[in-house]
Each structure stands twice: as structure tokens, then as C-alpha cells.
Amino acid sequence: MERLRFAPSPTGPLHIGGLRTALFNYLYAKQNNGKFILRIEDTDKKRKVNGSEKHIIDSLKWAEINFDEGPLINGPFGPYRQSERASIYSKYVKILLVQNKAYYAFDLNEDLEDARKKKEKEGSRFVYGMNSRKNFKNSLTLSLEKTTELIKKNVPYVIRLKINQKSDILCKDILRGEVKFNYEELEDKILIKSDGSPTYHFANVVDDYLMKITTVIRGEEWLSSFPIHLTLYKYFNWVPPKFIHLPLILNPSGKGKLSKRDGIRNGYPVYPIGWIENEILIPGFKEKGFTGDSLLNYIAQLGWSFFESNEMCKLTKLIKIFNVENLQKGGARFDYIKALWINSKHIQNTENKTLLNHTSDEFKMKIKKYDQKTIYSILELVKNRIEVIPDIEKKINLIIDSPIGFNERDLKKVINKNSVPLLKSLSTIFSDEKNMISKDFLITYCNENKIKFGDIMQLLRISIIGELSGPDIIEVIKIIGLKRTIERIDFLNNTISNFKI
């Protein structure tokens, strides 16, 4: 059975790059009737951010990416927070230590820093590895007695992975084929930090093994540490899972990974749901009026494609059609305009009842006064003008509320010295019960009285909704009724009568 995981660090809010990784893992798992696991990689206490784990879980929940095992719900391979698995890591690192595949290192940070700076001056990179570790203070250079003594004296130490082979290492990625690295350039990565906590590399591999992960789908930023991870599998004699390194989501300019700063600067969201920072809310896609389905639909097409690129897909369909073969290798730039377009398409394909469910409680109360048929017909009338969720209320309100004021620019455009008499006669003909108000009726009326049809329609439109653009005004009149139409015509007339033209 396939078992996949999403393993974020709670160092801040989840962003859509992470959400996409979660999505692909989820799709692959579900497509194969497998399990999707959420594991919180909170090994770095210093970088842990309050509320982050909640944001991750809430975001997944909002997008309806449900995990089968994870914190809160648990499962057979828990705990699912790495901070709660300390004893496991120390048990496994001992195995490496005993087998001489890992070693203690007592170096001071300053010494390492100096070595780094020195190498940097020479124009190269410092690597704590097979060619340099002899110059440092570790259990490979110190005698056994000295090492035990230092440990006994509580001198801080880290445990490093020992890489000793002088050859290439071939790392197999399903998407990219075999990627070649050289062991000599690899660092003796720290496995256990001086505070006893594991680093990502170690905890991640141990947990993937223990949690029986079969396929790892993660971001390309992990490709360079891929050989370290495979070495760990080899040292433990474990069969590694399959690996897929996803291309990154780039910011719209293509310069660098999509980041929070870009989003704030350019006014688009980067988080699925909002995140509060310094007491201000950074809106997410949810707050901007996206549905979970449309966000998922959009990000699924960043770095992956399927035949009908213009087809709107819900999560259930994505599960069916997802395939690894169509994964892209190059980074994909984020395009908010396209995301917005997909959202509007999703909304327009959604049935009225569901759409109304998305509105505020206040609004739901408000529309209770109207019968359902009326509200549905209004919604049908305005549906193709809805791009984000808040538009639903806005567009319906435009019709059921009387305009509080008029758009001044539009008003100036249509009002002239004929407007007052025209409005008066409109008020009169709308009041006459004998008249069956329809488009044809108005056209005939215009022809008989030598009035431009457009003039009448524009006056009607601005009196009823307060501006010059909007849905079919005859339909609006049918919905709101003649009585209110007349009220609105009269109201406009009164308003402009006091106007200097």
C-alpha cells in the first residue's frame, strides 16, 4: 500500500508551495488507495512559531486535503510530531555510532566559523567532511579516552554522519532520472545537535522509514541533500522510498521562490488562509474569496498538466487524473490573474444553494425575507459577474437594496435637461397598470415619442442600481417589481431636480 506524507516545519504559516506539495502527495496516495500522513517536523525549537501548526492543519482542512494519520488524530505510527519522538532518534543514532558510521564532534562554533571564512576568502566552500575532519576536534581525531572524558564532563557535542567513500553516488529521482553527486563533496552532516535534538536530515529519514513511507514527493530545494538521505538509508540497510523532487513555485517575475514579501508588495495572497502577524491579518486565498477547489485546481497546474487545460477540476477529479508523467521539471511562476479566472469559473459552475452557503450569516438572515426563487433568479442574473466569493453578496445587494447614492461620474454622463421630464413620464407609464412593461413595450414607446431607447435604459439603470453598468435591467425590474421601480425613478428625479445642470 502506498503511504505518503506531507512533512512541514511549523516555522510560519503554510504557503501555497507547501499546499501544492501536500496536494500532490495526497493525490498520489488517494489514487492508489493509500494513506496520506501529516508529520510535523518541529525539531528546531528556536524557529518554531506559535500558531503555525494550527495554520497548517486549518489550511489543509479548508482545502479539504484530509490526512489519515497525523497530530490530533494520531495513528499506528505516532507520535506525529518530531518533538515527541526524541527517544526514537537517540536510539537510532546509537546504531550508527556503534557501527562507526557516525561520530562525535566537539568543535566550537567560532572554530567552524573561522574555517568557513578562511575558505570563503580563498573563493571556495568549507566542507566538514572526509578531507577536512582530521583538522577538527572529534572522536575520530581524539583518543577514545579523551572522547569519553569530554562527554562525561558534559562538553557540548554534535553527532555527525561519517562519509568515507571516494566515489560518485547515483540518486534516483522518478522525475529527473539519476542525479550524480560526489561523496567527496558531501558534508559530514550533523545528525544530532548539541541540544540533543535531531536535524531535519536525520529525523526525516528515520521517520519516513518507521512510518513506512513508500513515496516521497517534496520540493526541489531538497535535491541537494538527497545524497545525504540516501546515504543514511544505506547505512541503516533500509530500502529507500521512491523520490520525486517537485519544481518550485516562483514569484511572478521568476526571480526566486514565491515569498510572503512578494505577496504583500504586490497585493496577492500566498497563504491558503489568513495569517495574523503583529496583530494584522495577512489575507489568504480564503479571505480573498477563493474556494478551496479553485485554489487547488490552480496550483495543481503549476508544474503539472493534463490534457484539457481549460477544464475545471474538483479534488475528486484530480485524484482520478493525477499522473507523475506529466509533472514538469522547471519552476513555474505564480500568476494571480489566472488563479482569479479559475476561481470565477468554479464559482460560475457552482449551484446556487452552495454559493449562498458561502455568504455571511448576516447576509443569510437578510435574504430570508425573500423567497428562494427570487434569490436564485437574482443569482442567475449576476452569476457571470462574480469573480470572488464576496461578489456574491455585493452583486445581490446591488439589486435587492435601493441605491444609497449614485455614481457621480455615471450620473454626469447621462443627466441632461431632458432627464427630469423623461423620468416623470417613465414614472407615469410604469404606474399605469394597463401597461405590460417589457423590452418591446419600451421600444415601441420610444419610437412613438421619438426618444432614444438607450437614453431610457440608461436612466432606468442608474435610478435602479445607481450606476451605468450591470445586469439586464428589464430582468431586474421584473424581480424587484414595479412599485419599487417607480420609487427609485422618483428618487432619482428628486435628487437631480435639486441639481444644477
Add this chain to the structure above:
RNA sequence: GGCCCGUUCGUCUAUCGGUUAGGACAUCAGGUUUUCAUCCUGGAAAGAGGGGUUCGAUUCCCCUACGGGCUACCA
């Protein structure tokens, strides 16, 4: 700088050696409409550059350029 990954219209992408290089968003023009939006029709728009391999390369290989990732006791 080093190591790794990548590169098809402005953007997301299709093409698994032979295509008038297709679609979508955006854009432009036209049509429908009382307006705007929707919708419909159409246009402009791409294989980074240079070498190979091949009867034939966007596709395979090499070099260069450009972009990205990594380069922490961060993940």
C-alpha cells in the same frame, strides 16, 4: 565561487525524431447586448545561442548563456 537542477508564445503548458509547433490565461480586433460583464469568431505571439548525431531535430548528446535551488548545531 562550488555542487546540483532547469530553459517551448508575456504567463501556465502540449509535443514521448517527421506537426502549418496545439491549448489555456493575458492581450488585440470583430460580433452578440440597452450598458458593463458573460458568450461567440478571429488575430498577433514561442523552441536561449552554438556545435554535433541523424535522411530529418523543439525532441538525443556536448559546450556556452541565462534562470533557479543548495551551500547552518534551518527546514
